Amino acid sequence: MKSISATQPDRKKLLIIVLFQNLGEDHPYYAQSPAPPLPGILLAALTPDIVDIEVLHEMVRPINYQTDADFIALSFMDYLSPHAYDVAARFRAMGKVVVGGGKFASTFPDEVQPHFDAILVGEAQEVWPHMVLDMVNGTLKPRYEASASPSLDTIPPPRYDLVESVYTTPVVTEATRGCPHPCTYCQLNIKRMPFRQRPVADVLRDLSATQCLPWYKRKMAMLLDNNLGGDLAYARELLHGIAALKLWGLGAQFSIECLRDEKFVEALAEANCRMAFIGMESLEPKSLAAVKKRQNNVEEYREAFDRLHRRGILTFTGYMFALDEDTTEYYNRLPRLLEEVGTTVILPSIAIPLYGTPLHQQVVDEGRLVDRDLSHYEGDHIVFRHKHLTDEQIHEAYARVTMGFYSWRNIFGRWAKFMKKQEKHGSWRNHLLKLFILTFIYVKLSIFQRHHGLVKIKGGY
Ligand code: SF4
Known part of the structure; x- marks a missing residue:
């Protein structure tokens, strides 16, 4: 990318903004997410x-409309x-x-393009430079289209x-793109792409390219794949x-059937994975079948979550x-079913029929x-x-189940149960560090979800 050079002598500024919807708070645009997108x-x-x-x-942080940037990129x-x-427009x-x-601009370019000087359709790695x-040379075209499935081998x-x-x-960072499953609500099934992996060495390099950060921020990492277990x-x-990087904690996301592979679970534990995001989605088999979530077997949930918990990995479902x-x-x-399967944290939402x-x-x-x-x-x-x-029945259940799950009593009760499952392997130092990291992640996620429940679900919108 260094080979690309501008013909203009003055250096311009680019402001990249990742948009987000505030949670309806007095101090808008502030969410307590621990990791950036x-x-x-x-x-x-x-x-x-x-x-x-x-x-x-x-x-x-709020958008700075007084910015001295010449170019604005919106994701x-x-x-x-x-x-x-x-x-x-502003x-x-x-x-x-x-x-x-982004995904929406790539799926509906004709709708999006009139609102921008230019749009990028598809993945950015080859086209964006x-x-x-x-932009710098003043020769911007209205639309830049990436090839159908560009290589992931040169991502910095x-x-x-x-x-x-x-x-x-x-x-x-991310290790893979795509997912082999057909879930009907998933944006990955708008335009199916093959499941692709980045070179392992590149992902390890990303997780080590952290010298710019304070030392304590280099010890935790998140793999933001759609399905690491594809x-x-x-x-x-x-x-x-x-595992060789000796992180204090790793977060990863994968589909639940991956947990049938004992060696995968072992590898997660070895890598100090402390949080697994899993799409549980429902405890009603007929509802799962209706959205083609075929890889999810409700009968397996309890055992699969427990397998992770005993290895020091909390389940965010x-x-x-x-x-x-x-x-x-x-x-x-539902409240009793959730308690029985024993997931540590849930991310509740109402089903969204995403366009496309x-x-x-x-x-x-169906005219619905x-x-x-x-x-x-x-x-x-x-x-x-x-x-x-x-709608009232759905909202009532959404609010009641969410707020019940995130009552202080239940938050504390799940934490205590989870901590009881943690066995000591290795030194006391490592064991205490593990308990601390697990508690930190658990409290952070639970408070965030409780807050969301209070502001957006119970408080109305
Ligand atoms: S398993 Fe998850 S990522 Fe894969 S298609 Fe289903 S919802 Fe999408």
């Missing part, structure tokens, strides 16, 4: 050294598109050059030096490499309300889509008519 610092890393760069995560998800159009009115990209050069380490200091875990042999090899086969009787049993997904097509075909305001597609609104339940 990947797109902003990855885009910064892919930027040729012909501009100055700043990365702004809206989840931790946003589906539900943020109306917000992205407002932000782009900057363009000030004479800034504004470009956009040329786009920046054209994310720019951790540009992450806001408020993040406790700035070291984030290729288990690869995942095990990577985790063996990560996605859970969806308003799946098609949910009933009020099931929602009444098979689920979206289904609810449109009732709300087309994309800003409501964030997981707290009901945007389609349910087959059996009223």
